[in-house]
Amino acid sequence: MRVYQTNEIKNIALLGSAGSGKTTLAESMIYGSGIIKRRGTVEAKNTVSDYFPVEHEYGYSVFPTVFHVEWNNKKLNIIDCPGSDDFIGGAITALNVTDQAVILINGQYGPEVGTQNNFRYTEKLHKPVIFLINQLDSDKCDFDNVMVNMNAIYGSKCVQIQYPVSTGAGFNAIVDVLLMKMYTWGPEGGMPTIVDIPAEEMDKAMELHKLLVEAAAENDETLMEKFFEEGALSEDELREGIRKGLVTRSIFPVFCVCAGKDMGVRRLMEFLGNVVPFVSEMPKLHNTRGEEIVADTNGPESVYFFKTGLEPHIGEVSYFKVMSGKIKSGDDLTNADRGSKERIGQIFACAGANRIPVDELVAGDIGCTVKLKDVKTGNTLNGKDCEWRFDFIKYPNPKFSRAIKAVNTAETEKLMSALLRMHQEDPTWLVEQSKELRQTIVRGQGEFHLRTLKWRLENNEKLAIKFEPTRIPYRETITKMSRAEYRHKKQSGGAGQFGEVHLIVEPYAEGMPDPTSYKINGQEFKINIKGREEINLEWGGKLVFINSVVGGAIDARFMPAILKGIMERMEHGPLTGSYARDVRVIVYDGKMHPVDSNELSFMLAARNAFSAAFKEAGPKILEPIYDLEVYVPSDYMGDVMSDLQGRRALIMGMDSEAGYQKLQAKIPLKELSNYSISLSSLTGGRASFTTKFASYELVPNDLQQKLIEEHAAEAEEEE
Structure with missing residues (x-):
């Protein structure tokens, strides 16, 4: 294939809810452009897009599939992109x-939760949107209601x-109010017959054409003036107004298609x-230094790797x-990310599982290569005298987590290696x-x-694994002052061995006077x-350690050992073994022996004194609280609110x-562990949610006692 220039390249993300028909549409586009000679189907498991075994197993897209079509010298x-909200990472990658x-919108159901999620991301990333109503041949399709x-x-x-002339089994015609023509198809779809709009459709077509002209004119002052003067715009002027409206997100054109019958796809x-818009017409991206990068063919060579696929018999496709x-x-x-040198082998234009060798790709184009030595998803490769890096793809926080382990512990290392490879394929894994939790956690x-x-x-990996509930990262703290000593x-x-430590513990808050x-x-x-x-703890909060020993009761050289003993107990709290936080410890007295005192003795004495004082200082367990949308x-709404109230949620x-x-x-x-399953069940999969860590708060007394008892029972079992 020929080398396309930047002003001949357009990059498009195909989005929509599960079942909206993206894979079928992609197949029709690839077929219509001549890349394949026969259209596959999702049912036959032979489409260009969904070609991974797991996608055949579930009948869903799991990974975003990159392909291209050549059309009218463009x-x-x-x-x-996958339609399920569980695989939103693919859509976010593509949009970036x-x-x-x-x-795509399923004409049977109209806008769904997946539509809303995808639209919110286009809004966040300021991307133009075209809506495409599909499945117009379904008896349940009500286009006007959509x-x-x-x-x-x-x-x-x-x-x-x-708009479609009619929907349902007899669907075979679309009126195009931009071109003011009607497109009709035979039973097999494919190439349309283009005819004048019949008289019975002309009033509706003219009304929609007028609305389109008004919307297009709003995006350009010159077009607006001409519209006011003449009341009409030419076809080219309409296109120009729509293009400008797309860039500013002030117009969302709506098209019709029946992808399954290959109707409307070529139009x-x-x-x-x-x-x-072309690549050159869109807002510029910035590198990690905040510099605006122009897609300039004559600029320095810089290539960003946004996706890695693992394919049988090939390995990594980048x-x-x-x-x-x-x-x-x-x-x-x-x-630029790893400091290593890399030689690019053969480069390809993408066509799903197929790859078409090309000689060259220019700024703004998308392609792939294989057998790179040391390139991971998110890396940037640069030519001479260029040091750019890119980090513009931001994924949502995980919503679901489980502890994972190999059934055969001898395969643990193999499991970790496989998990790291799979994270390269889907960064939201x-x-x-x-x-802290003594578990390997996978989140998604x-x-x-x-x-x-x-x-x-x-x-694929032939690894027997099992999921277990993820432990909750509780925190422990105290609510009042307490004193203890231990020899x-x-x-x-x-x-x-001899060491004696006397200490006082109390809750610590930022800005407290000494x-x-x-x-x-x-x-x-x-x-x-x-x-x-003052120690900023890795897990949040602080430990303030004060040495107030006078008269040489404890030699200063033992203070690091005393602090170490306290830190050991902070890392494995006295109540449940969770991290402790926000504590001030004052070591004010003790005793030592001229021969038998050593660091180990004072470390053990401090650990036990701290544990005893902590348990008498109104100890409390804190639990992580998340903001939920x-x-x-x-x-x-009523069912969802009732469910949340049963999960100790506070409606804000x-x-x-x-x-x-x-x-x-x-x-x-703790109440979020199976929330995605519950919400899907309550709403028939029509709701979605996001979470973000907010704070640590006290757990109720009855739950605290239960947690302490569970920890004691676990400790007994381990002994």
């Missing part, structure tokens, strides 16, 4: 490296370019090639976008070996997301500060947003 790079979103719902959600920005590609300059096979580049966007991970490990003494022939004295049980303890350390259709507010209710709450992490 190259359209298209990324077909493309310049235009096409959102448009009523879309106008209610997206307002007057939704402007029809087309869509014609519009994408002629009207949607997908990239040329940010600047041009890339050719054999180029020697430097990895997160893996953490938690020292939902239960189905992690179930897919499990399927791939068991079927560690051990004699077993030869040198003994203590001068304490009165405990009628006895006053004056504090004479000899040393003070739930997007839910109005008719399910409710708003209407784009046809959905947005419910805000604060909820304990």
